[in-house]
Amino acid sequence: TYNIDPDLIESKITSKTKAIIPVHLYGQCADMDPILDIAKRRNLYVIEDAAQAIGAKYKNRMAGSMGHIGCLSFFPTKNLGGYGDGGMVLTDDPDIAEKISILRVHGSKPKYYHSVIGCNCRLDAIQASILLAKFKYLDKWNSERRRNAEIYNSLFQGVDLITPYEESFNYHIYNQYVIRVKSNRDQLRDKLKDAGIATEIYYPVPLHLQKCYSDLGYKKGDLPKSEESAEGTIALPIYPELTREQQEQVAKVIKDFLG
Numbered sequence: 001t002y003n004i005d006p007d008l009i010e011s012k013i014t015s016k017t018k019a020i021i022p023v024h025l026y027g028q029c030a031d032m033d034p035i036l037d038i039a040k041r042r043n044l045y046v047i048e049d050a051a052q053a054i055g056a057k058y059k060n061r062m063a064g065s066m067g068h069i070g071c072l073s074f075f076p077t078k079n080l081g082g083y084g085d086g087g088m089v090l091t092d093d094p095d096i097a098e099k100i101s102i103l104r105v106h107g108s109k110p111k112y113y114h115s116v117i118g119c120n121c122r123l124d125a126i127q128a129s130i131l132l133a134k135f136k137y138l139d140k141w142n143s144e145r146r147r148n149a150e151i152y153n154s155l156f157q158g159v160d161l162i163t164p165y166e167e168s169f170n171y172h173i174y175n176q177y178v179i180r181v182k183s184n185r186d187q188l189r190d191k192l193k194d195a196g197i198a199t200e201i202y203y204p205v206p207l208h209l210q211k212c213y214s215d216l217g218y219k220k221g222d223l224p225k226s227e228e229s230a231e232g233t234i235a236l237p238i239y240p241e242l243t244r245e246q247q248e249q250v251a252k253v254i255k256d257f258l259g
């Protein structure tokens with residue numbers, strides 16, 4: 001699934017830890033029950049990064065509704081995408097809601113009186129109107145992505161690659177359909193590009209190896225699963241309007257490449 005492993009969380013908690021931030025990567029929820037249980041026992045907040053998972057479900061609960069805070073993104077590549085940047089914070093805690101609504105408008109309440117330092121995080125009215133118009137199609141688009149994922153899964157049966165794994169308790173909304181190959185991922189990407197097929201690598205450099213975090217002192221080899229994923233994964237087109245014929249073309253290029 002490429003999601004956080006709840007069994008490894010507790011050993012990482014220190015006196016400085018304030019929150020657990022599970023990312024519902026590619027559109028599939030992290031295993032939230034054990035995470036919520038750890039957070040409760042250790043008195044931590046849970047902030048769900050549901051940027052890629054709007055409409056996804058975990059044991060019939062909606063992504064973004066399980067932690068203290070849920071974060072959505074309306075970046076154009078998301079399942080509900082605007083024509084520019086946008087996002088939403090979800091919470092059922094009135095105190096958190098109040099704090100976030102103040103941070104959102106330069107930290108001011110009342111207007112022009114600043115008790116905290118905030119940011120300009122308003123959703124543009126033009127984006128809001130586009131998102132509202134598109135919102136009614138979200139469930140349909142999500143189910144079309146699921147259909148496309150099933151088609152890929154069947155096309156890749158018996159092929160030497162790893163397809164996405166959907167947990168039995170999850171409703172994955174396939175913001176991304178990410179496959180993994182043992183080697184030569186970048187050459188495969190070039191072949192797909194030559195055939196006119198766009199792909200993306202989510203993500204080429206894991207967080208612990210990003211330059212901006214070099215002061216934390218991590219080195220290559222410290223998080224082997226993240227590193228393997230960064231080297232072997234590639235996201236294929238999965239958008240709702242994709243046709244079976246197009247998916248067959250994608251699969252053919254990949255099968256020819258893998259021999």
Ligand SMILES: Cc1ncc(COP(=O)(O)O)c(C=O)c1O
Pocket residue numbers: 023025049051052072073074075085086087
């Ligand atoms: C998993 C995840 N978290 C956070 C973000 C950030 O969202 P935004 O670009 O809307 O701030 C994105 C998308 O870019 C994402 O995919």
